[in-house]
Amino acid sequence: MSGESSDDYEDPDLVLLDRKSVTMADKDAFLPVPRVKGRYSSLCSDDELLDNDNELLGDRRSSWQDYGLSTLQGSVYLPVTGCVSSPPPRDSPSPSPSPVLKMGWLDKNPPQGSLYYQRRWVKLDVDYLRYFDNDKEVYSKRVIPTSAITGVTNVGEQKFEVVTTSRTFLFRAESDSERNEWVSVLQDFTVVHHEGSRERISSTPSYLLTPEHQGYLELRGLRSKLYTVVSGDKVFLYKNLEDYRLGIGITSIDMNVGNVKDTDRRSFDLTTPYRIFSFVADSEQQKDQWIEAMRDSIGEALSNSEVSNRIWAEPSNGFCADCSATKPEWAAINLCVVICKRCAGEHRGLGPSISKVRSLKMDRKVWTEELIQVFLTLGNERVNGFWAANVPPSEALSPASCSEDRRLFISAKYRQGKYRRYHPLYGNQKELNNALCINVQCSDVLETLCLLFCGADVNHPTGLADCPSPVSLALAHNQKLQAEFLSHNLNTELPRLEVVGLMEPQHYSPQHSVTHNGFLYKTASMARHVMERKAKEEFSRRWCTLNDGNFSYYESDKNSTPNGILKSTEIVCLAVNKPETHGFEYTFKLYSDSERLYLFGTDDPDSHKEWVKSISKAFIPSNAEALLRLGFERIGRLKYKDGLNLQSPRVGWFALVGSSLHAYLEDSEVEEEINLRKLQELSIQQENEVLVLVERGRTLYMEGERKLDFQGWCEAIQRAAGSAGDSLGLQQLTEMDIPVIVDRCIDYITQCGLTSEGIYRKSGVNSRVAALCEAFRRDARSVRLKEGEHQVDDVSNTLKRFFRESGEGLFTIEAASAWLNTPVVPDESKKISEYQLLLSRLPRVNKATLRALVNHLYCVQRFADLNQMNLHNLAIVFGPTLFQTDGKDYTAGRVVEELIEHYTDIFEVDEQQLKRQLDEITAIIKVREKLNQNSNNPASGSAGDFICTVYLEEKKETAEQHVKIPGSMTAAELTCEILDRRKITVRDKDYWSCWEVSEKDETERPLHHLERVLPILHSLGTDSHLLVKKHVAMEAMLVYLASKVDVSKHGIVKFREERSILGLGLNTGSFHDRYFILNSMCLRMYKEVRSNRPEREWQVKNLKVYLGIKKKLRPPTCWGLTVVYESEKQDKPERQQWYLCCDTQNELREWFSTFLSIQYDGNMWPVDSVPTRVSRAVDTRHGNVALIPLRGSENEMRNSVAAFTADPLGLFRDV
């Protein structure tokens, strides 16, 4: 035993920030920028560390809090009190399963150089003595294995010592009796412990772990590295290697609540509901090893018991439902039986359409709370009351039964339903269906199970509009367990007695049974892409066989030793070339997972087809088999991540067919189809390693696990996503199935061209029109039309040219003459029905496009007094364009004229909606007119600028300033103008900003310095105003952002949604904890940290974030955000408003700054930090300010229109 006094070693407990010492006043006092760059931290040391850090003490003391508070990048879930305010919702509430022997408050002896005892929460369990900052803290400041304790002694004055081989810990209790209790329990326990393991202490101390991985790791924010050990289902942190050898640790992290995320080159985060540990490894390679080790540890922790223990809580689930083996670790989740491993193997043989087999230990994700409850409510015994009601003793299984018996029994039981208890309604389909619909409304899941497996149709239409299926009916009656059960049986094959005899077992693994052989021509395999055409001479004739999962090629059919073998499991992709790509007419490529490419050819189309089919069949697993039916040009597997799961990639099976990407994603049994031409975005990111596909509502990240096949996929997908030709259906499309080019042009003309005289008749500049057409052809999604950059007549001619040159024409070649014959129909109503009939026969895209175009032309001619393009004029222009005729006769024009004239009848337009649309356009025109007057009249200077009232620092009369706001004025310029008038000098770090303040909503938002003020002004309601004041949090936000490697954030935030009851404006709802992940694209909301599927997902660009929450909504803290979401959908603009409430001001600032940084691309504040003075010579023309944005925020437009109608003078007051 060491004779050292405790003071000698009680060195920095590397501890987690002690925030009790931090008051809110401190938090606002963190303006100075920390001097030591890069020492931002997620975990901070407390005074104990500082005590030991003498050389830094002076400086660091003053700036330390700045770090801790302004740059706490990772401490997601630590309220200011330093404890978790409420335990996060978890399936397993206790991360530490060992029973606690004793716990309580004790004073620990002061560290060196300090006089004060420190109050600590001390906990003793079988394995460890630990102490914590407080009783709510999850991570200890010290963890001492009980096996390392060699003695416990009483030292008077309520004190006692805990002695280990190297150190002594001194504690002081509140009373002698309390002290005696501690000493007694510690002594009892450690003595017992030591007697049992005495021999081991001498050689290998029993407290030594069996590490999976160990070494030094940097924990962000700590200067010295920590010795980190991954062992079993825990990660231990030690101050250094010596401490590790002595067994004295800082803390241990239970990995059953952990999540590991790769964040940067060398860094990664270990996230728990309580804290994020941000680690930095010495090298990228080491980081990967750490991540792997920690993920394994999580796997172990999860597999350890959580689900199985809960499922086994129902006693009959402790025995296999089929053979009665104990502790069954598998389940057929649709049949609701818990089964053993051997039986699970046979269940799998039935195929997922009969039995969906999942592990209680490994398939953690499938085990939702509802599913667990289903298994607890039912239980093997009750369920067997149905499935095994009539089992002859001779057929029953025992744990010792052989595989053959199991196979027969399990097939008879579930595939045939041979032993089931027949429902009284069996055979009466109608009654069964009715009974099902009635029963799902109550809680009797067992009855539902009986009904279903006796033939009730799970998809039987209920006949109710709001809940059309039994699942929705169950949900409507809040029967979540019923819904859960049904949802696993939507595609279940019902037991059928007549199916007897041999069944083909379906496996998830590739179907090795495929056999095929024949001659193929083959080139030497390559490690790169085939760039050039391969001549016939470069191919050699080979005898090829596909057998037992091996694809082999031989010199000839006489040889018995293959020249090469490719296992079907090694094949990752098969790509079919277009005919005549190479010397052989028909060729295909195989990619192996060892990055080789094999090119095969033949001149026989049938042989080619047969080989492609057979090889694909050999390497595509049966659950993705449906892909084989498709006429794909490329098929194979890739890793992917998507909104449901961003942590670790999963395997997906993909087939590319034309412009559709078909996918079978892991864990999903349904095929998904992605229309590549309707993607909102397609890009290759992260140094060509990730292909990002953004669809509405979700983002798919396809990962380049291997270079060669991934590159092939990227090229093929990009090609498929582009315009494939000039006909309408082959264009990139909007959600509404309108070619993007048409949509963008119409949109632009509506905004900027409706008053342009002779619009669509005047020609643009040919070279510019050609360039625009080309840009749209290349990638229409990337073309953004902007006023100032693009001319109205160029755009209008681009649209015309597109229609004139489109392959089939808008009316299609076959139908064109029918359309052209319609105008002669004499009877008006007959004519209209004839047009409607023709319209209904158009292909989907043509129909949608015609509708959009005629709507547009209708609007154009409504403003003919301004643009001189009346019905007739438009028809003259568009008739020949759309019918692609020479325009010599007016028949084509007549059709267009009639379409526009009878627009509302033919297209069955909602008059209200049309009126609204026209009102909006009128408003746009008025605003533009006013602005144009100003710009056309430069002599009058700023006459006619909007005059607006801006307040300085607070809204009161004396703080009022009336400012002219030219269209080009930015928030920074306005701020400067106000400060200038008030003769306020801007000091460094004074972050003067312009704010929009809403009194009604009790919110405010700092305008971005480059944001134009005028559009904001238009969107403000009467209860809102502009205010110039300092942005006190800006420094903190800048420091925080500077400390971030990538701009993203995650953590638990309280969430509340505005739900309007019956549109009466009665709001309901309350704040609930939700886990959020914010990255550069999306904000995702999860029910809890471990949830796989986000409950909600929003594109960040569609969010507007305001500080503050209406008090009426009773936010739990004063640190709230009001978030407005406005969708871009044209047909149905959507606006949601919801609320986020943070636990600390810091959290609030972190979220807010992350939002802003993403929305403004990191440009938070002007680099020179002093806003530029408004140039008096500023061009008062309005450039390309979209005064009323048409897209993206129709609400803003409506507001603006409303404001306009209510008080036009308020907006257009002349000076």
Ligand SMILES: [Zn+2]
């Ligand atoms: Zn069994």
